Amino acid sequence: MHASHFLFSLALLLTPLCLISTTWLYSYPLWHGCRFPQPDSDWTPTSKAPFRLLALGDPQLEGDSSLPKPSFHSLPSLATIVHDARFAGSWSRRQYLLRAALSDYSRRLPKESWKWVRLQRKRLDLWGNDWYLAHIVRCLRWWTRPSHVSVLGDLLGSQWIGNEEFERRGRRFWERVFGGLGVVGEGIMGGAAGEEGQEGQEGRQWGGRVEVLGEDKSWENRVINIAGNHDIGYAGDLDEGRVERFERAFGKVNWDIWFTLPRTNISSPSSNTTLGDADNNDNNETDPPALRLIILNSMNLDTPALSHSLQTQTYSFLNHVISTSRPVTSKTHATILLTHIPLYKEPGICVDSPFFDFFDTGSGVKEQNMLSEHSSKGILEGIFGLSGNEGAEGQGLGRRGVVINGHDHEGCDVLHYFPRMGEEDGECAKWYEAPDSATATEGASCTSPSIPHIREITLRSMMGDFSGHAGFLSAWFDASLGEHGEWRLEFQTCGFGIQHWWWGVMLTSSEASQEVTWSRYHLEI
Structure with a gap:
């Protein structure tokens, strides 16, 4: 009792x-406080932004590669001992074998028992980590109701695992961590090649699909996956086999899509409309306000690369993005770039400083913390049209947009800006410092409309050691801004806890x- x-x-x-x-x-x-920024100060269901991206960074699912080999047996099996004793011949020989086996067991059993305990603890840790990540995904989706979900690379913990282990981790990803969600369909990522002429098919292989934002509710149950170094490798070990198995399980590594606002007084575009027409301008009523989502494989942007064909594909995709973009003078569209490796930043801006390592054989990049300065400048100038030259198209102010990536587990939130000609070269500052302390010209903040700038958000990892962070990007069109209205992009983040x-x-x-x-x-x- x-x-x-x-x-x-x-x-x-x-x-x-x-x-x-x-x-x-x-x-x-x-x-x-895990929530999406809202267009209105007072929260109501109708005040939600039409585009709400739940961004998650670097889950890095581990697996059997962190455990002893399943076929590894450090102690002889009882079946082997019985077999040897049975066919030993004489009774004295059997006694000798049995005594030797018992001595071996008594000597090695404590050590091997401890190894077994550690093995089981690691297996339990992997199981618990999956459900920890799944808890974050389920709770955030239920509470915040995102319209889109994205994982910013490093879905798995190693690019060097075999195909069987890759498939096992892939099943855990879809069945346990992201249970109930699925991959983006090939028809969306690859567009609809064959529905238009030969001239349009080249661009369609990358996507370029046009959808009315909010009409397809299936996006709430899809995951936009970005390839990371632990998924397909850096440029020096990225090959066709690793890309193919990633794309089979998680989707294409390079593609884009346009989301337009529902039309009221303007007829809807056909599904074959290409919004990135160079003849478009702000006064063209056939172009509704649009968001462009770009998924970029940044793993092989820098050289040297092991696979020149895969690197050429990435370069071709970038050319497609640039050539099909709306003019920089059009402010009724915005670009959201999702990739894995952060853009170049000077030491001291983020926790990680620029770092490059190369294979001894010269076959390519072995490791990098950031993209090179050259690649980063190409993205900012090419995709977003930023320039310090006031004589450039649109005065160099570029397109509205945001860059969101992972890789740096600590996270970093910065503002890239381009000082005008004659001033210092383009630099960046921490986002929370930018409006007050980071200036490009005397008396002008780098967030001033007259200074070319764009925000880059490196999302803190959702792993337990980094408190299970997630990011919330809201985008809505504010008709009161500018002459024809502009998109507003707001972002905030929160963590669950270790x-x-x-x-x-x-x-x-x-x-x-x-x-x-x-x-x-x-x-x-």
């Missing part, structure tokens, strides 16, 4: 704690429920 009363009292003490902690566990987005919080709540809640059952059983007796 004393034991049962003690257990019941302990359960009474733990139950309120479990209720509170479990409530927090499943409603943490509410308490941690993985130990998840483990603690789950274990405590489970233990408390068992103690209540056990105590009731003994009290009834």
Whole structure:
């Protein structure tokens, strides 16, 4: 009786704690301020932005490569010992083999038992990590209702794993971490080649599809996956095989899509319309306000690369993006670039500083923290049209947009700006410092409309060691801005907490429920 009363009292003490902690566990987005920025200050369901991207960075699912080989047996099996003793011949020979086996077991068993315990602990850790990540995904989707979901690379933990292990981790990704969601369809990523003339088919292989924003609710159940170095490798070890298996499981590494606002007084464009027509301008009423989403494989932008054909494909995709963009003078469109490796920044801006390493054989890039200065400038000038030259098209102010990436697990939020000709070269500043302390010209903030600039967000990792962070990008069209209206892009982030919080709540809640059952059983007796 004393034991049962003690257990019941302990359960009474733990139950309120479990209720509170479990409530927090499943409603943490509410308490941690995980929400999408809104067009209006007062929250109502109708005030949600039409485009709401839930961005997640670097889950890095580990697997069997972090465990001993499944076929590895450090101790001889009992079947082997019995077999050897059976066919040993004489009884003395059998006794000798049995004594030797027992001696070997007694000497090695403590060490091998500890290895077995560590193996099981690692397997449990992998299992728990999957559900920790899944909890973040489920809670954030339920609480914030994103219109789109994206993972910014490093879906898996290693590019050097075999195909079987790759498939196992892929199943865990889709069935456990992102259960209920699926990959973007080939028809969306590859466009509709064959529905138009030969001239249009080349661009269609990259996507270029046009959809009315919000009409296809299936986007809420799709995951836009970006290829990272742990998925396909850096330029020096990125080959056709790794790209093919990634694309089969997670989608294409390079593609784009346009989302237009629903038309009211303007007839809707056909599905074959190409919005990036060089003849378009602000006064062309056939072009509705549009968001362009670009998924870029940045792993082989820098040289040297192992596969020149794959690098050529990436360059061709960039040329497609640039050649099919709306003019920089048009402010009724905005570009959202999703990639993995951050753009170049001077040391001290982010936690990571620029770092490059190359294979000794000269076959390519072995590791890099950021893109090279040359590649970064090409993206800013080519995709976004930024320039310090006031004589450039659109005075060099470029297109509205944002760059979102992963790779740097600590995260970084910066503003790239281009000082005017005669001033210092283009630099960047931390986003929260930019409006006040980072100036490009005397008395003018680098966020001034007269200074070419764009925001780059490197999202902190969603891994447990980095507190399970996620990003929330909202985009809406503000008709009151400019002559014809402009897109507004706002971003914020939040974290869940280290993985130990998840483990603690789950274990405590489970233990408390068992103690209540056990105590009731003994009290009834």
